[in-house]
Amino acid sequence: MPTPWWQDTTDLAEAAKAIHQIDITVLRLLDTELPQAPGGAVTYVAELTDPPPPGTRPDTDPAWTQPHPKRMPWANPGGPANSLAWAAHVLADQGHHVTGKQQLRTWNLSSIWRLDTTRGPFWLKEVPPFMHHEAAVLHWLNGSTTPHLVAANQGRQLLADIPGTDRYHAPTADRAEMLHHLLDIQDDATPELLAHGVPDRRTPALIDSIRTTIDTAPLPHQRREALYQLADELHELDDQGIPDTLIHGDFHPGNVRTHDGHHVILDWGDSAIANPAWDLIRMRDDDTTLTAQWCTHWHHTAPGSNPGRAAELAATLAPLRDAATYQAFLDAIEPTEHPYHAADVTDALAAALQTSPHA
Numbered sequence: 001m002p003t004p005w006w007q008d009t010t011d012l013a014e015a016a017k018a019i020h021q022i023d024i025t026v027l028r029l030l031d032t033e034l035p036q037a038p039g040g041a042v043t044y045v046a047e048l049t050d051p052p053p054p055g056t057r058p059d060t061d062p063a064w065t066q067p068h069p070k071r072m073p074w075a076n077p078g079g080p081a082n083s084l085a086w087a088a089h090v091l092a093d094q095g096h097h098v099t100g101k102q103q104l105r106t107w108n109l110s111s112i113w114r115l116d117t118t119r120g121p122f123w124l125k126e127v128p129p130f131m132h133h134e135a136a137v138l139h140w141l142n143g144s145t146t147p148h149l150v151a152a153n154q155g156r157q158l159l160a161d162i163p164g165t166d167r168y169h170a171p172t173a174d175r176a177e178m179l180h181h182l183l184d185i186q187d188d189a190t191p192e193l194l195a196h197g198v199p200d201r202r203t204p205a206l207i208d209s210i211r212t213t214i215d216t217a218p219l220p221h222q223r224r225e226a227l228y229q230l231a232d233e234l235h236e237l238d239d240q241g242i243p244d245t246l247i248h249g250d251f252h253p254g255n256v257r258t259h260d261g262h263h264v265i266l267d268w269g270d271s272a273i274a275n276p277a278w279d280l281i282r283m284r285d286d287d288t289t290l291t292a293q294w295c296t297h298w299h300h301t302a303p304g305s306n307p308g309r310a311a312e313l314a315a316t317l318a319p320l321r322d323a324a325t326y327q328a329f330l331d332a333i334e335p336t337e338h339p340y341h342a343a344d345v346t347d348a349l350a351a352a353l354q355t356s357p358h359a
Contacts (some may be wrong), residue, residue: 004038007107008339012044023049026106028075029337031064036343047077056328068334073155074111074126084113087124087158090151091117107340110267110334122150130332131155133197137246140266141195145181146265154277162266164259168252177215178256178263179283179290181296183276184250185265189246191273196245201272203238207231209324216327217349227349231320237275237313241305242298244273249325251279262300270325277307278321279315316355323348 001011016024024046042103045064056196073079080103088098109131112123127134135152142149148160167174187350194200199227210231214224248255249270255263276298291311298307326344333341 002074005107006032006037006042007105009103011107020053022053023047025080025103025158027077027079027340028071029107032339033335034339036339043076053189070211070224070332071127072108072111072128072332072333074106074124074176075108078216080111080113083124083126083156084115085116086153087113088157089123090158091115091122094150095119095121108329109340123161124257126155127155127157127269127300128332129155130199130328134200134269134271136196137193137198137212137271138269140196141185141268143185145185145263145301146268155204161251162257162259162264163260164257164264166254167256167258167263168254170256170258172254172287174258174263175253175283175285175287176290176293177294178253178265179280181263182251182279182283183294186247186276186279187301191244193246193308194273199272200251201274202244202273206274206321207234207266207322210234210243210320210330213324213327213345214318215325215347217345219349223353226356227320227352230317230352233313234317234320237277237310238281239316240307240310240313242275242277242307242310247272247274247276249274249278250282253281275310277310279316280311281314281318317352319352319355323352 001008001015001338003011006029013027016022027045027047029042029043031043032040033042067076068145074083084101093097096117096119098115103112103115104203109128111124111126115122115124132155135149135155135157138147138157139152147162150158150160152158167178170178200336210229214231217224217303219227231297248265248268249272250267251265255265255267257266280291280294284294291308294311295307298305298310323345326341326348328339330338330345
């Protein structure tokens, strides 16, 4: 495929149509040649949207058909059709009639479709149970710098179109503006969002998940102990006086879409109540300008705090947090989709050991 990313389905569907004259909906990953993305030969389970072509027969291999308790709803036959029918019904009630649809992405973290209507495009997004709080977060945010949630239902989200491009390689000036928008949001957020299902990733809960991840990893005793000691340094992060707030959780330029200079922060599925220093680390990319901007903001917002030290600690401890995040994904998804994340845990723990003074 032209794209090496396994979860992208547009090229795959177009190739199936061009080569085999069939229309497919990709359901899930079944097997991969490589242990991790991107690239390599990949086998998917897909379903036909039309009757099977002449000369084909059903495949009864249990690996294709056996149910799994951790399978996402959109990865089952008929699952995407059910979600599309829900979205079409909601849109019809609002006077929008679907004229076309295109599957863009499917994997264990999301299913994304573009829906064309008589009044412009909309987006259908579906997320796993551990990200169901995203709809509540979008409803609470409800601002010009975040997606507009049209409707939600059990992990399904119908979103208004967001024109523009995702800014993976945005320059410092644009990233500074993105950070400014997030800081404005975080000034208004409170831990009361926990009551809306937003996950608790404050220090005590985060340390528990990190220690569980370390326990699970196949590590020599000395390295395991070094990671335990590094995790204990999270308590020092709390001591810097930066208040816990709503964090995006995966705040990088690629999760921001820009049109005519206006930024919209996308993909709040990893959001949580936690220390806001975690969001700085991904966005700044070691840019001292953004670090200074972040520190100035929190000096003003939380007098007496030490944001500079908080940023240093978060940079050192971020790989441990990442490892726990990826392990949580693995714990919640079916084994055939583990290649999406399995290497991430090992890589993150290795990165943590490189920054640890205890190793």
